Amino acid sequence: MSKTNTQEILQSSAFKKLVKNRWNISLSFTFIMLFVYIGFLLLVAYDKESLKMPIGESLNLAILIGLGIILFSWLITGAYVYWANNYYDKAVKEIKKEII
Amino acid sequence: MSLNLLLQISPEATPSTLGTANPVSIAIFFLFVAVTLYITYWAAKKTKTGSEFYAAGRNISGFQNGLALAGDYMSAASFLGIAGMVATKGYDGLIYSIGFLVGWPLIMFLVAEPLRNLGKYTFADVVAFRLKQRPIRIAAAAGSLLTIAFYLIAQMVGAGSLIKTLFGLDYEIAVVVVGVVMTSYVLFGGMLATTWVQIIKAVLLLSGASILVLLALAKFNFSPAELFLSVKSQYGADMLAPGGFITNPFDALSLGLALMLGTAGLPHILMRFYTVPDDKAARKSVFVATGFIGYFYVLTFFIGFAALALVGKDAIVALDKGGNMAALLLAENTGGSAFLGFIASVAFATILAVVAGLTLSGASTISHDLYVHVVKRGVSDEKGEMKVAKRATIFLGILAVALGLMFKGQNVAFMVGLAFSIAASANFPALLMSIIWKGFTTKGAVWCMVTGATLALILIVLSPTVWVDIMGNSEAIFPLKNPTIVSMTLAFVVGIVVSLVQPEKEAADLFESEKLRTYLGHGSEK
Numbered sequence: 335m336s337k338t339n340t341q342e343i344l345q346s347s348a349f350k351k352l353v354k355n356r357w358n359i360s361l362s363f364t365f366i367m368l369f370v371y372i373g374f375l376l377l378v379a380y381d382k383e384s385l386k387m388p389i390g391e392s393l394n395l396a397i398l399i400g401l402g403i404i405l406f407s408w409l410i411t412g413a414y415v416y417w418a419n420n421y422y423d424k425a426v427k428e429i430k431k432e433i434i
Numbered sequence: 435m436s437l438n439l440l441l442q443i444s445p446e447a448t449p450s451t452l453g454t455a456n457p458v459s460i461a462i463f464f465l466f467v468a469v470t471l472y473i474t475y476w477a478a479k480k481t482k483t484g485s486e487f488y489a490a491g492r493n494i495s496g497f498q499n500g501l502a503l504a505g506d507y508m509s510a511a512s513f514l515g516i517a518g519m520v521a522t523k524g525y526d527g528l529i530y531s532i533g534f535l536v537g538w539p540l541i542m543f544l545v546a547e548p549l550r551n552l553g554k555y556t557f558a559d560v561v562a563f564r565l566k567q568r569p570i571r572i573a574a575a576a577g578s579l580l581t582i583a584f585y586l587i588a589q590m591v592g593a594g595s596l597i598k599t600l601f602g603l604d605y606e607i608a609v610v611v612v613g614v615v616m617t618s619y620v621l622f623g624g625m626l627a628t629t630w631v632q633i634i635k636a637v638l639l640l641s642g643a644s645i646l647v648l649l650a651l652a653k654f655n656f657s658p659a660e661l662f663l664s665v666k667s668q669y670g671a672d673m674l675a676p677g678g679f680i681t682n683p684f685d686a687l688s689l690g691l692a693l694m695l696g697t698a699g700l701p702h703i704l705m706r707f708y709t710v711p712d713d714k715a716a717r718k719s720v721f722v723a724t725g726f727i728g729y730f731y732v733l734t735f736f737i738g739f740a741a742l743a744l745v746g747k748d749a750i751v752a753l754d755k756g757g758n759m760a761a762l763l764l765a766e767n768t769g770g771s772a773f774l775g776f777i778a779s780v781a782f783a784t785i786l787a788v789v790a791g792l793t794l795s796g797a798s799t800i801s802h803d804l805y806v807h808v809v810k811r812g813v814s815d816e817k818g819e820m821k822v823a824k825r826a827t828i829f830l831g832i833l834a835v836a837l838g839l840m841f842k843g844q845n846v847a848f849m850v851g852l853a854f855s856i857a858a859s860a861n862f863p864a865l866l867m868s869i870i871w872k873g874f875t876t877k878g879a880v881w882c883m884v885t886g887a888t889l890a891l892i893l894i895v896l897s898p899t900v901w902v903d904i905m906g907n908s909e910a911i912f913p914l915k916n917p918t919i920v921s922m923t924l925a926f927v928v929g930i931v932v933s934l935v936q937p938e939k940e941a942a943d944l945f946e947s948e949k950l951r952t953y954l955g956h957g958s959e960k
Contacts, residue, residue: 344946353953357870360543367543368694371536375690378529378676379683386675392659392666396675400528401735404728407535411542411724415717418547423714426954433956 458775477623487624496715500722505632518757520738526679537697564944577860590838617831649768650740688919696854699861702795859886875938882929893917
């Protein structure tokens, strides 16, 4: 690969868009995860009472939220994999065609 | 997490076969060791080059690596400790385990793919990619080795006391056995053997814990609702809701950050991303690992509550104050002494696998980062590097045994927290900034890592965890139990300020051309 070719790719709008999209998605997902987890910790620290709210006969809000966060953590990594496999990888393939 | 509390055990308290030589557990344990040593023999024939020793030839599939990551991460401490925490403190145990899980999505979003594309064998490869090799390698090696050492001490001491309790074997013999077997895995079979040990252990642990939950739930007509009702009627509704675990929100946040971001800075976890062929497989492995680890924590939650309902809090605490025996007592209660033997040997296998992963990661830091890039300044023949890697493995094996013996009977529970704290304060900030920030410089990175590691160490000594609980002073100098909120924030600040004060033009220029490799995988290690 020649040096000019490298520069062309780095300067191309397709590549710039790829990098921008990648971090837009990654950082948004990161902040969602931080928000969910830190929100949970603050809720536990400041409002234990509302977490005791019963749901049905045997469950309560705390258990539902706790197990929900575990499921959510997995689903959000799944969402990222879905995006990366379907959009990111395709864009990478397109750009890689340009590399001589 | 306090496996060391096992030392407070009083076996005469309950009529349990714990602590006696259980024929089933001995048989299964020997079977495990025989199978894994055979795999090591098989792997040894395929482990000749550096890439084979450190990264299993990058031939592990995404799914396999996901299982191996889960195996590396699910320690005996989290199996027995978290189940025990739920069994004694109820819901609070779940808060702890959630902290251990939420770091995984962040590994996915922030580091997994760039790490795979930029690096070769260690995370320092990524940080040093466009910066000056020697200072970065030295600082990153210090961060890695400190993290590994503290993690290793906690595991070895836990192993000694656990095996003593489970098999009635002497603490010293147990520590030596663990040291010898795990050193053999790493020394002869390298990453390939270590990976398969992790995979087998993960499958054993996940299936063992699943069977345990099924057997326990069978006593509640397979209805979790009935289990919760039983806990509620015996111990009150408060057991099912947050209790005293989080009193100071800053403490909670600091521990939360350590668990979450420390996971993304653990050298033995990061190293696993080099075993897969490309970034796509790296991504898949995080998804698989997150699923299995999450499922595992759900299981420990049910194991804890089932132990509480079926075995009873008094019986659990009578055997061990920290509740660490809850899962084993539940196994005996639901499946008899044969099943107890099975679960006990799974716990033993778990420890072996985790310490093997740690040792391999430490050996690669010594040979790849320190020997090749610092001593030999980047020019070394593969033969020489492998020789150093093997010597480092033997050295670390001996060190692990020595540390295990040295810290016998000491309170080492805080060391896992400290390992995560150093990982979050020294390794993670430098790794993240080197990936995303063009202006990051050599000096900035070194100062960032030195600040993070030093502060984490000093502040934990001054914290209530060590200053009051271990050294017996009446009041702590630093108020938080976990220093991460301070040490990590300052590591970021120092890294940014030092980089801004003295920019490094070559590093910024290289950042642009590095992008082809970071985002397209162009030129990545195959």
